[in-house]
Amino acid sequence: MTYETLGNRNASKGIQEIFIYVNDVTNNVFTPMFLFSFFLIVFLGSYFTAERVRGRGDWFISFIVAGYTTSGLAIILSFIPGLIDITTIIVTLSVSFIGTIILFLTKER
Amino acid sequence: MENSKIRKINLFKMNKKGQEFRHFIVGFLLAGLFIYAMLSFALQSQTDNSVGNKLINNQLINRTYSSLGGNLSSSETLATSSKGTFENETPTASFGSANLFSIKGIAQTIITMITAIYNVTIGLAADVFGVDRVVILVLASILIFVGIFMIWRWVRFAD
Numbered sequence: 038m039t040y041e042t043l044g045n046r047n048a049s050k051g052i053q054e055i056f057i058y059v060n061d062v063t064n065n066v067f068t069p070m071f072l073f074s075f076f077l078i079v080f081l082g083s084y085f086t087a088e089r090v091r092g093r094g095d096w097f098i099s100f101i102v103a104g105y106t107t108s109g110l111a112i113i114l115s116f117i118p119g120l121i122d123i124t125t126i127i128v129t130l131s132v133s134f135i136g137t138i139i140l141f142l143t144k145e146r
Numbered sequence: 147m148e149n150s151k152i153r154k155i156n157l158f159k160m161n162k163k164g165q166e167f168r169h170f171i172v173g174f175l176l177a178g179l180f181i182y183a184m185l186s187f188a189l190q191s192q193t194d195n196s197v198g199n200k201l202i203n204n205q206l207i208n209r210t211y212s213s214l215g216g217n218l219s220s221s222e223t224l225a226t227s228s229k230g231t232f233e234n235e236t237p238t239a240s241f242g243s244a245n246l247f248s249i250k251g252i253a254q255t256i257i258t259m260i261t262a263i264y265n266v267t268i269g270l271a272a273d274v275f276g277v278d279r280v281v282i283l284v285l286a287s288i289l290i291f292v293g294i295f296m297i298w299r300w301v302r303f304a305d
Contacts, residue, residue: 112188116195123204124274130188131271134181138267141177142170 053117060120068114068121072107072129079103097143101136108133167296171256175221178263182214210270217262224259228252253297257290264289 046058060067080103088094111129114121189211192200201207231251264286272282 108184108188112191115192115197115201118198123199123201123207126188126201127204127207127270127274130184131274133184134267135271137180137184138177141173141180 053120057117057119065122069125069128072111072114072125075110076103076107076132079106097136097139101133101140104129104133104136167299170293170296171260174260174263175218178214178218178267181267182211182218185211185214206270206273210266213266214263217259217266221259224255228255257293257297260293261286261290 040062041058043055043058046054048054048058056067080099083102084094084096084099087099108126108129111121111126115126185207189200189202189207192202202211228251232249268282268285271277272279
């Protein structure tokens with residue numbers, strides 16, 4: 038199987054063309070993986086930062102924060118045509134919704 | 147041994163002080179409102195930026211958004227009718243207290259509101275992640291039982 042080369046795309050239109058190209062040649066796997074990486078970085082980063090600064094981290098709060106930021110990023114990425122599919126956005130929003138319910142229904146927070 | 151004893155005491159204290167009914171209702175309604183706000187933000191920002199393939203065109207999101215909006219809007223109507231029922235009832239004297247039977251109807255209304263918001267929000271997550279319907283129904287039944295026990299405690303102890 039031969040892959041399409043970047044030369045067929047007009048990369049001078051902006052860096053988003055390169056992202057769309059990578060997403061296309063990976064059969065729409067690139068963007069979900071990118072968002073998942075972003076989620077993990079924010080999730081673990083916020084937990085260990087809280088642990089270092091306050092001496093105690095909270096896995097739930099880190100999960101909720103990561104869910105919100107990933108949803109925001111997914112919505113922004115949806116402005117670029119062809120970069121992200123609707124299912125991926127719905128998955129990120131669903132993670133945020135679960136986080137919201139946890140946030141509002143646990144008294145300790 | 148000692149640690150497990152402390153843990154049991156802490157759990158008992160948590161249950162005793164923990165989630166009262168008021169917090170449960172307000173939490174659920176605010177969670178519903180927050181989720182609705184997030185969906186509104188996503189849909190509106192896509193409209194403002196002229197996105198071709200909009201989220202609102204997706205059947206799942208469209209259904210969730212309209213159902214959630216409907217449930218949250220009807221919560222005000224239900225609260226007003228509950229207020230009317232409560233105001234119209236004359237308390238009957240009881241030993242050391244006054245009985246108000248309209249509380250039962252109000253509690254039923256609250257449970258209906260909470261269940262509706264739960265079904266819409268968790269239903270979306272379940273559809274997306276492919277969770278079996280049975281799991282969602284079991285969780286919903288647990289939620290309803292918790293609601294019933296909280297109502298009983300609320301009516302019995304006014305807590």
